[in-house]
Amino acid sequence: MRSAAVVGTGLIGTSIALALRGRGVTVHLIDADPETARAAADLGAGVVGTPREPVDLAVIAVPPRHVAAALRQHQRDALAHDFTDVASIKELPQREAAQAGCDLTRYVGGHPMGGREQSGPLAAHGELFHGRPWVLTPSAHTRTQAVERARELAELCEARPVVMAHSEHDRAVALTSHVPHLVSSLLAGRLLHGEPSQLALAGQGLQDITRLAAGSADLWTDILSSNAVAVADLLVGFAEDLDRVADALRKLSSADGPEQRRVHTDRLTTALVRGVQGRARIPVRTPAPAPTPSRAPVAVPRGV
Template sequence: MRTAAIVGAGPIGCSVGLALRRHGVVTHVIDADPEAARRAEELGAGVAEAPAQPADIAVIAVPPGQVAPVLAEHQKLGTARVYTEVSAVKVRLYHDAWAHGCDLTSLVGGHPVVGEGGSWPREPREDLFEGRPWALSPTDATDILALNRALELVALCGAVSVLLDPETHDRAAALVSHAPYLIASLAAARLLDGDESAVRLAGQDLRAVTRIADGNPELWTDILTANAGPVADQLDGWAAQAGLLARELREVARSGDPARPERLRAILRSGAAGRARIPGPWDTPLD
C-alpha cells in the first residue's frame, strides 16, 4: 500500500493516518470542514487535500448515518480504488450503501474496537489500534483486491483482523458491546431513584459496572437503532434470566432459607466463567 485517503478528520481518521504514515504510506485527509483537515495535517495525519490519482484505499471515518452518502460521493469522485469504514453496525451499512447506489464490490465494512468508556477516543494516537481487534465484514460481492487491501490496512495499523460476515458481526456486537452499554445505562439510571445517602455508598465496583454509561447518547442511539433486532434479542435473554432470579430471590425472602438459590449460584458461576473468556490485555494476541 502506497497511498490512502482518510475521509473524516476526527480522532479515528487521524489515528489511521498517523499509523499509516509510520510505514511510509502517503495519506490524504479529506473533511467537509477544511479547518479540521488542516488541523489533521498539522498533527501529521496526512496532507489536507484529495489525492490527484485514486488512492489505494479510502477509509470513511464519519458518523454512522453519514457513511453511505459519503461513500457514494467519493466513489463517484474516484477518490480510491477500494473503500472501508469504521462504523459499529454492518447490515444497515450495506443496506444503506446499496440504496445510495454504491459499488459494493470495492467496499469492505470495518470496525476497529477502540471504545473507551462507551465513547471513541477524544484525541488521535498513532498507537491507538495496537493489538486491538478490528472486524472486517466482506460480503459475497466483495472483490478479493478490496479485502486484501483492507487486511493490509489493519496490519499496518497494528490491529488484529477478525473476519465476520455482516450478520454475524452485528450479533457479536450486540452481545459484547451494544446490549452491555444499555445494561450499564439502566444500572446507572437506577441511581437517580436513590437518595443521597444511598448514592454516597457507591464504590469502585459500581463505577466499573456503569463506566460505559458515559457514552454519547446521540451516537449510541444511532448505533442501537441500527442494530435493533440483535440488541433486542440480547435484552430478551437478560430479561428472562433476571425474571427467574427475581422469583428465586423472592422465594428465599419468603422462606428464609439461604440454601435454596441454586439458580443464583449457577448464574454467578457462569458469570465468572464468561468473564474468563474475555481476551486479556490489548497487547495480547487474539485467536
C-alpha cells in the same frame, strides 16, 4: 500502501490516521466540520483536504447510517481506488450501499474492535487498535485487491484482521459490545435516583461497570438502532435473567424455613456462577504480530 484518505476525523478515524502516519503513509483528512479535521491535522494525523489524485484506500469513518451516502459521494469523486468503512454494523451499510448504486467491487466493510468512551480527535491515539481484532466483511462482489488493501490497513494499525460474514459480525457485536454498552447506560441511569450521600460511597467497581455509559448518546443511538433486532433478542434473555434473580431475592426475604431459603439462594448462586463462567470465556488480549511483506490471500466468503 502509500496513500490513504480518512473521511470523518473523530476518535476512530483520527486514530487510524495517526497509525498510518506513523508507518509513513500519506494521509488526507476529510470532515464535514473543518475545525474537526484541523484538530486532527494538528495532532499529526495528516493533511486537510481532498488529494489531487486517487489514493490507494479511503476509510469511511462516519456513523453507520451515513456510510452508504459517504461511499457513494466519494466513489463518484474518485477519491480512492478502493474503499472500506469502520462502522460497528455491517449488514445495514452493505445493503444501503447496494441500494445507492455504489461500486461494491471496490468496497469492503470493516470494523476495528477498539475504542474508548471519549469521542473526537483529541481522544485519539495511534495505538488504539494494537492487538485488537479488525473485522473485514467482503461481499461476493468485492474484488481481491480491495480486501488486500483493507487487510493491509488493519496490519499497519497493528490489528489482527478477521474475515466474517455481515450477519455473523452483527450478531457478535450485539453480544460483545452493543448490549454491554446499553446495560452500562441503564445502570448508570439508575444513579440519577441516588442521594449524594449514597454516591459518595461509590468505588472502582461502579466506575468500571458504568465506564461505557460515558460514550456519545447520539452515536450510540445510531449504532443500537442499526442493529436493533440482534440487540433486542439478547435483551429479552437478559431481562429474563434479571426477573429470575429479582424473584429469588424477593422470596428470600419471606422464605419460611431453611429448605425454602436454600431453593432461592441456589437460584442466586447459579446466576453468579454463570457470570464467573461467562467472564472466563473472554479471550485474553494478546499483541498482534508485526505485518510482514508477503501476505497469503484472504478467502472471500461468497453469498454474503
